[in-house]
Amino acid sequence: MRTFNQSKPILEDPWEYKNSSEVQGTIFIGQHGIYDTGGYVATLPSSKTAALALFSLLSRENWLDKYTIVVFVEFDLFIPDSNLFCSMVLAVESPKTGGAEGRLTQQVFKPLKMFHKTSLSDSYAVTLFICWVCICVFPISQIVSLVRRIRIQRRLFLKVAWNYFDVTLAATTLSSAVVMVVCEVVMTNDLGELRKGTRQNLQRTAALYDLLNHIISMLVFLSIIRFLKLLRFNQRMTLLSKTLKEAGKDIISWLFMASVIILGFSHAGYLFFHSSIESFKTMPDTLRLFFTTSIGKFPKETFLQLTSTFAQMLLLTYAVLNIVVTMNVFIAIINKAFGKADGERKSAQNHFDVLDYLSTRLKERVNNSGSK
Missing domain, CATH: 1.10.287 (Helix Hairpins)
Known part of the structure; x- marks a missing residue:
């Protein structure tokens, strides 16, 4: 069961089941199970009085009963000063043993705006675009180096541990560039659909930005480990590796x-x-x-x-x-x-x-x- 916060009035029946494509949400991993995006949707109006009236109606009609497994309250926030978006999901699970357990998840993200018309006037967008170009150039140079190494070493390439590490680093770098472009395209489309009223949330965009953060974190970690290879000239580091x-x-x-x-x-x-x-x-x-x-x-x-x-x-x-x-x-x-x-x-x-x-x-x- 799901609820959404949206500015337009209620247009759908809360007792009619909505499939995954209609709800437009993401899979939620809770403490007691993994929940699909389908469910029964009650769209909250922007007026406080109308929202309280809706809650009263749902309570009288027993919208939540003993068969309810989980209830989601989903809403998105926007901070104009810092151009930040926040997608929040409050889940209340009802385990078979009885009672209720709540969990709040929030994902904060900022639009990249690399291909926006006003990006040239935004220092953040310009800096991000330069970093994105460097990220795109770096895996190309890594791939060229790996190809040259394969041609020289041939079968010995599979016996060197650092070669596997370099392949992982190149794949992670390339993945981060691809996901970054996908985030930009999906963010632009979702905001456009949200303004038109054809989309109800930004959960898909938030999930992609969360994936991008995890990939960049892995990329930074692998880059630091790769940089530590230069310390092989240090006797203490060599002693540590031999140990x-x-x-x-x-x-x-x-x-x-x-x-x-x-x-x-x-x-x-x-x-x-x-x-x-x-x-x-x-x-x-x-x-x-x-x-x-x-x-x-x-x-x-x-x-x-x-x-x-x-x-x-x-x-x-x-x-x-x-x-x-x-x-x-x-x-x-x-x-x-x-x-x-x-x-x-x-x-x-x-x-x-x-x-x-x-x-x-x-x-x-x-x-x-x-x-x-």
Whole structure:
């Protein structure tokens, strides 16, 4: 069941089912299920008096009954001063166990306006357009570099780990450029339809901008990791990479052991306390609680809210087992690998002189060009 806020009066029957294409919403992931965009729609008028009259009518006619699973209140906000849009969805779920649980989601986004007529007078749009051009040029140069590498290395290309990383970086960069253009086109179309009254919300645009933010976040993270490759000339960073490489197999085994412990305690906590303690009401919440405890962020507020002695003992037992056993095993693995990597570093030749590296690469380029 859905409700929408729109300036025009009610034109549709709230008791008539609307399919996904008519509602024009997006799939919502709640605490107790995944909900489709179809449902029964009651469009709220702009007048407060008319809206209260509509609520009274729906209440008298039992629009919400025992068969209602979830109710959505959806509306969009616009701030003219900063040119920001906000798509908000308030969901109230009715689980089979009874009661009601509310959840508010909001997505704030700003139009790119890269292809708008007035974009030349907007410094934000001009700066964004320049960055967009750089984003489009960067994957092209990456693809050219990858093609040259494939031609030179051939089968050896599949054996170098950094090549896979560069392919992922190029694909992420190209995806961000494509999604950015799609966001601009969809935003322009949705605003035009919203002014004409043929569209009821901006949820599709908000979902695309949220996807764009996630892709750009991944792109920034991968770019930072790629930049860290330059630190291979630093002895400490090289020692760190050798230590992790040496302890790779042992760390995988340790991760398996830690995962078994976290999943075991999480399942026990969820099965015993999901109906009585809020922190254990869903499996993701339980996993989040035990994971934050494992990294040293002990939830004091949650521990004080635990009225069950068994729940307190379960959380304390996990904390002690995680610190005394799991962390000590991890430290022992790192110490062993560090000692071996440090011994190899001391016996190896000095490969950390940047000037020697640059001069060697320059000589190789000159010799290759001379041979041609």
